[in-house]
Amino acid sequence: MKASRVEIQTLRLLKDINANHYEAAREAARQGRPVGYVSVFAPAELLLAMDIVSVYPENHAVFVQARKMTTEVVSPLERLGYQPGLCSYARCDMGSTFTGKSPVGGLPKPDFFLTTNAQCSTLTKWFERMSEHFGVPLFLIDVPFTGGKPDDQHCKVFVRSQIAELIGFLEEITGKSLDPENLSRVVEISNQTTRLWKEIIESAMHVPSPISVFDQFISMAPIVAQRGTMVALEFYQTLKAEIDDRVTRGIGVVDNEKYRLYWDSLPLWHELKWLSDLLVSFKACLVSTIYTLPWADFWLDPKDPVSSWVEQYVHYFDWHLDRRVELVVQLKEKYRLNGFIFHNDRSCKMFSTAIPEIRRIVQEKTGVAAYILEGDHGDPRFYSREQIEKGLTYYFEILRARG
């Protein structure tokens, strides 16, 4: 019997939620609220509590890619001297900003940039060029990449003092001091949203899985770009209710789900539908991924969010090799996985540098074959569908042969 997909209805709400987000940002800027261009692991709650409008260039880049505007905006950028090997989020966002070709109806001008290199160093370089372009300051939360080594007390001291400096920096920009009550209120909403997201992605433990990693990729936008707001909270409440209902009724994403797979690294944003259909044809469902996990672990101590941030920056976002291996091995049990796909994303060195090694160790530890898919998260010039299809066909043959 041919397998098919059963769509999640709540996802239809996203079109408006995302569009409204950018419209609201433009409107808020018109009313004179300060605008920050920030990376996804910036302390969103702090910004929101200080009444700052946050724009997420990474999220913006996803829209450029999803609207298939990559080539159009990236070519002029390359003429300025940017090389095609750079992160395609950076290239798409800068290309869109520099050419003024916007997938979201334009962005309000920034008053500052904020990023942390706990995630990657690419963001620093990307934001350096962008902040020069706009002539506004860039604040970097510099996080040493400790790999969880025990002798990293000084890293925590360093990060803590930078968060204090950041608060001062933001107070200067807004002309107001941080109101701790405001922060607690936002943290409360944010924590509830984080909890919901955790439950939603963990519902994929059910067999058949009511939600796929593709659904997670699509539905993560609000928790990335609007964490701490009621909009995001309400969206995930609705989504959770539908997922719960699917669990009760035994509805899976993939009919006759046979393979439950893990996906490592970024999505192929251009190919969500194509790849998902391809996997469905193998009766395979992607049920778990590292990429959406951080937002399930963003819980902040309401009494002391600063300490939570310090801990997260120094110990959580640094996805070092041992932790990634350990995670994948745990996920295998938790989600009853019977296969792994590692996306060797040529334009994200942060994720990809260790992938061949991680795949080798995961195979050794689990005895399950893992597949390396050569791709790019946002530039379709650098992979071929044919190659991917051939590779995956071969991979499923191996899985089938091994039973």
Added chain:
Amino acid sequence: MDFQQILAELVATQTDPHTRARQWKSANQGTVIAHLLPDVPEEIIHASGALPLAVTGVDRGTSLAESHIPSFICSLLRNPLEMALRRELDFIDGMVIPYVCDSTRAFSQVWEANFPDLFNHTLWLPKKVSGDSAKQFLFSEFMRLKKRLEVFLGREITDQSLRHAIGVYNQNRRLLRRLFALRKKGRIPLPYADYLSVVKASMTMPREDHNTLLARLLEGLKEECRPCEKEESVRVFLLGSLGEPHSVLTLFDELGMDVVDDHFYDGTRCFLQDVDEAVDPMEGLVSRQLSKAPLSGFHYQDDRWRQYLLDRVRDGQIEGVVYFPLMYCDPMEFDYPLIKGLLGEMGIPVLFLETDFHSGSLGQVRTRLEAFAEMLREKKDESLPC
């Protein structure tokens, strides 16, 4: 040994970079602590009694390494891994890897997974180079390296030994600056490729030995000192991470380009600043690190790049810049538009020339360099009063 022999010996380390370290190890029953570039404070390793050794690589393919890291990782990392997997580094006791970019941070763990028995240390260099918090952090980070070495070697690194090491290294930097200045002024007939090999040799042998050889080399060169006839040549500055592949460097002379200055991990960046010997040794090392020439892997909140480029261009009477990143170096690629813009304001043309350690065919590189040299010469002719 006359100075030609000394020169030949130093240049030979380019193709045979580890013999001296091996010899030192067996003669002294010593410990060799290797490190990757840039910016590992060798003085701390030296003060521990171990031999610091910068590992870069040699010109060849990296097929073994590519089963552990993707092929789109720069050869500064691929090459040492290849050497180690081929057991060419079996004499090292440790490896210090500086965290500079996304590739290095993940690479250090791949390294540790493959060579768990070594003394492995990732140096968590801060990306911020100004502000008290960064300074304090770097101080603690250098102390962490010191403490870990002490535990590993079972002996204390005293202030006295640190001061001694700093003295040896400052001496080396002074000598290198003399060599650099003589070349820049066009007073000695030393091709750039050979000159860089002499500089790089300092990182593959005990500094004391390099000091001795270099002093004698400078003595010998003094006798050769005369204004060199280079009217036809244009003065260029190479801005990159590593001056590799070596075979490309020899092209510059051939094509009438006089490389008077560079910005390489293992070039001028290593010897422009000394460590202040009047302050606490660790503080001296920290200050030196934070005041070094800018590097794409770090984040500058001031206009250090502009200032640096202005100085270098004026100082070396530079007529053209070759931007020379290793292939797949994201930080340098991100900085290229910035630096091209800054140099543009100064009226200095730039050629973007991405290279890999493994040279392959140089045909295309030669053609591009030739065209660039030609353009620079034409520009020069135009500016001459008739």
